[in-house]
Amino acid sequence: MPTYHWSLLSLPEIQTDLLWFLTMVSCGLGLLYFVFVFIIRNKLSRKAQKVAEKKKELAPLVSQFLFFEQTAPVEEKKDYLHSKVEIRELIKSDFNRLVLAEILFDLQKDVSGETRENLYALYKGLGLHHDAFEKLRSRRWEVISQGILELTQMRVEESYMFIRRFINHRRGVIRQQAQIATVTLKNEGIAYFLDTCKHRISEWQQLKLLDVLRNFDDFVPPRFKIWLTSKNKDVVLFALRLIRYYNQNDANRAVIQLIKHRNNQIKTEAVQCLKEFGVMEARDTIKAAFRKSNAGVKIAMLDALAEFGACDDLAFLMKVEHSDDNFTVRSKAMSAINTLAPEKIMPTDDIREPSSADIAFALVAKPEDIESVEIHPDPIPESKEAVIQDNQPENTKPDNLIPGENEPEEELQPEVVLLEESESKEEQQQDHASIIMEEDFEVPELKDENQVLFDLCVKEEFNDIIDEAKQEEVPQYLPLNFLPLVETEPEMEAMEMENTKNSITNAKPVEEEEKFEQDLNSIINKLEMNDESNKPKIREQVPDFIPLVVENQEENEKSDVDTSIREMEVTTEIVFSGAQHGDGAVPDHNSQAVVDLRDTEVIAEEVSWQQLLVENDIDLQISPDEEIEIEDVQQDDFPVFSIFREMFRDFDSESKLILLDEILVVGEHKEWCFLATLSNDKDKRVRKKALKIRHELADKLGIKLDSTTITKESEPKTATHNKLVTDSRASEMEKKLPLEYCFFEGQLAIYEDQRALEPALNQQNGSGKTGDLPLQGESY
Amino acid sequence: MSDKQILLAEDDELLASLLTYRLKKAGYEVISVFDGQEVKNQLAQKIPDIIVSDIMMPYFSGIELIEYVRNELRSGVPIIIISSAGNEENVLSAFELGANDFIAKPVSPSELLVRVNRELLKV
Structure with missing residues (x-):
């Protein structure tokens, strides 16, 4: 532990006398400083006041000299002479000269023309430039600079020789002042400056020099x-x-x-x-x-x-x-x-190629194209864009559009080329379904961005459904009932009906039908010649769920085929058009459009599909009565969505049985339709109960099962029906059929899973009912 | 011509003196003032035959002077504006408010005299 002596910690002795002395000195210096500043300020103020007074005194005198004219009256001349004598006396004083120089220097900035020239002359006449020359001899750089500036501003050309030697002065300010003065005072000054300049010339200095040269009136540039x-x-x-x-x-x-x-x-x-x-x-x-x-x-x-x-x-x-x-x-x-x-170089980065939907949307934006299609009585437009135009919803037309008074048809051509070149066939097939979806289920209120989002959502949903359908064991048809039910306004509906009538009037269905029949007959003949052994088998595969086949069994084979083809077209029309048009013999507007939309590849596929039907001798004849009924059902039920569908997808069998009871309580027509799909359920109890509930619900809702339907349900499924399509062909059809024909798959019920169920159902019911195969008109 | 009175409003005394001398020499009666307040006082006493005013003045700018004369005094006395070169915006404002003519600095006294004569002939 260190010890401290108190003697070492004592404070140093303060010499108060010294402190007082220093304080007094500081105060004295401060006072002196303030006195000095006061004196200087007063001196400057007095000088400024004196100069101002002198300026006021001399300004009229200067004005008299500046505006004196030789033609002036004698009195004025006398005054002028007096003033001249007076000013000569005044300039003997340095202060007066200084004030006069200041007056003239200030005035030269504010006056122009003849007055300025007189002012320069007066400046030199009074010998004030000699004072400026004296400034050039000063050792102080600011005085030299002031002298150069004064001589330059007062245009004293005699000073040129004196000033130019300052061009390479060590001080930048003087140098720059001298450079400008040299160039200003004489035309040859620029040449001398460029010859002799050793120092750097700043950008600003170059601009000032250029400005000086530009303001010369008679400058001849070297x-x-x-x-x-x-x-x-x-x-x-x-x-x-x-x-x-x-x-x-x-x-x-x-x-x-x-x-x-x-x-x-x-x-x-x-x-x-x-x-x-x-x-x-x-x-x-x-x-x-x-x-x-x-x-x-x-x-x-x-x-x-x-x-x-x-x-x-x-x-x-x-x-x-x-x-x-x-x-x-x-x-x-x-x-x-x-x-x-x-x-030569085209933009490549971040370029988004327009999809077929975009192009279709762009074509939709031309309502006159729709009119052009309607005007020309071409039942099967060959080009794809014409089909798209044909399918445009009527509500895309602007209200003020007058058909036939729009752009000429030539303007359509570039778009056609664009469409054909930009889209490959793969893209066409890929977007085929989406185009149809957009056209059939259009939402008129959507804006452009929403339209794009809507397209994406529909595509995603569509892909999901396809994936699900592939994974599910139950019927593989595509349930499109997730799509919104679009209710067209009465006015739009009327317009559509009118357009359809026009298209029907303009079309030539009979000729087309005959041609089609001829083609099919030739195909059938070839098939019969090539594969005679399959013929009896095909005969056995007549589907018994279509009642009219039974009625027309007596007819000969050829007429069967012809009729079936005709009826197949009618069915196609019904499915695609939503059965809005009564005349089944004529392809309706929308179905026509769908047919037109196919490219050659799709048409080839369709032919193979038709050929398949012919091979299996599928008779699709429908009686007119049933046809109307089917149409009604289509109109009522399509698209149908039941909330129970989602529940039944994930629930176990017990839950399904409970839900079936609930369906009976709260069920409506859509639930009645949905119950038909439960005939494919894995669980036998569910299938049975679903059938029962469906019948009870039908009674409750007052749904009359017509004779044909009852007939179909009551008739046992034959083995031939089970062999309607072989496994390989079914899968082939799944691959080949365009998406829009999936409706047909559902209607024809050509799925093996369903066929596998039928014997069990027949056995359970004992009535030989086929269960609930999706019937025509009972869309899903 | 001698009975015409000119109110010259210019804060630069040297220039004012020079112009006053020139205008007086031309036979006009010139009242020279150096700021806007003096202009108002002078106008309160008597409206001159013509006003020659600088745009930039202390207390009361040339623009305000025009507005005052046109809107408050309801006078159609000719007004000539003196402005620095490049002060285009103020000049346009002055014309919109009712200035009759404009002359740029540096001023040529002879040119100003011609313009004054012309404006007075219009009255």
Whole structure:
């Protein structure tokens, strides 16, 4: 533990006398300072006041001198002479001279014309410039600068020789003042300045010098090319700028040489100079000097090449565009290429190719196209875009549109080319379904962005459903009842009906039908010739769920086939059109559009599918009564969505049984339709109960099962029906059939799973009922 | 011509003196004032035959002077504006408010005299 002695910790002795002395000195100095400032300020104020008073006194005198005219009256001349004598006495005083100089210096800034010239003359006449000369001899730089400025402003040309020696003064302010004075006072001053200037010439100084030269009335510029060889690079630079300003294009060779200069600023200026003069000879030099230049110079060079380059420079520009490290240079090179050869480089980044839906949407935006299709009585338009036009919803038409008074048909051609070129067949097939979906289930209220979102959602949902359908064991038909039920407005509906009538009127269905029948007959004949052994088998595969087949069994084979083909068309029409049109013999507007939408490949597939039907001798005849009934059901039920569908997808059998009871309580027509699908359920109890509930619900809702339906349900499924389509063919059909024909698959019930269920159902019911195969008109 | 009175409003005394001398020499009666307040006082006493005013003045700018004369005094006395070069915006404002003519600095006294004569002949 250290010990401290109190004696060492004692405070130092304070010498109060010294402190008082220092305080007094500080106060004295402060007082002295304030007194000094006060005195100086008063002196300056008095001087300023004195000068102001003197100015007021001398200003009229100066005015008298400035506005004196020799033609003045004698009295005025006498006054003038008196004033002259007076002012001579006044200028003997330095102060008066100073005030006079100030007056004249200030006035020269505010007056112009003859008065200013008189003022210059008065300044020199009074000998005030001698005072300015004296200032030039001063050692103080601000005085020298003031003297130079005064002599320059008062246009004392005699001072030129005295001032120009300050051009290379060590002080920048004096130097710059002298440079401007030299150039201002005499025309040859610029030449002397450029010859002798050793120091740097700032950009601002160059601008001021250029401004002085520009304001000369009678300035004859020298040939500035002679200073391109100056040792001072700023002189070279200024000379280049002067050459450019005065358009002295007689120095092109020297300027081209300067492209090789080491200084980038000079190179840039030289390139810009050559660009302005359009010197094509400089191209090779520019290209040679390009590599060792910095980015700024390169950009200037590319700019020049874009201005006066030729096609043989494109290779160089392409190389720069590919190889240069600097993005700006590459970008400039691309710009130069596009300038020399427009559209040589097309934009590639972030370019989104329009999908077929986009193009279809763009075509929809031309309502006159719809009219053009309706006007021309072409029942089967061959081009795809015509089909799309045909399918356009009527509500896309602007209200103020007058059909037939729109753009000529030629304007359609580029869009046709665009469509045909941009879309590959794969894209067509891929987007085929989405186009139909958009057209059939259009939502008129959607805006453009919403339309795109809607497309995406529909596609995603569609893909999900396809995936689900592949995974599920139960019927593989596509449940499209997730789509919103679109209720068309009565006006729109009326318009559609009217358009359909027009199209029906304009169409030639009979001829087309006959042609189609002929084609099919030829196909059937070929098939019969090639495969006679299959014929009896085909005969056995007549589906018994279509009642009219039974009625027409007596007819001969050919008429069966013809009729079936005809009825198949009717069915197609019913399914696609939503059965809005009564005449089944004529293809309806929408179904026509769907048929038209197919490309050749799809048509080929359709033919193979039709061939398949023919091979299996599927008779699709429908009686007129049933046809109307089917139409009604279609109108009522399509699309049908039951909330129970989602529940039944994931629930276990016990839950399903409970839900079936609930369906009976709360069920409606859509639930009645949904119950039909439960005939494919894995659990036997569910199938049985579903059948029972369905019948009870039908009673509750008052749904009358017509004779044909009852007949179908009561008739046992024959083995031939089970063999309607072989496994391989079913899968083949799944692959081949266009999506829009999935409706048919559901209607024909050509799924093996369903067939597998039928014996069990028959056994359970004992009535030989086929269960609940989706009937025609009972869409899902 | 001698009975015409000119109100010259210019804050630069030297220039005002020079112009006053020139206008007086031309036979006009010139009242020279150096700021906007003096202009108002002068106008309260008597409306001159013509007003020559700088745009930039202390207390009361040339623009305000025009507005005052046209809107408050309801006078159609000719007004010539003196403005620095490049002060285009103020000049346009002055013309919109009712200035009759404009002359740029540096001023040529002879030119000003011609313009004054012309404006007075219009009255």
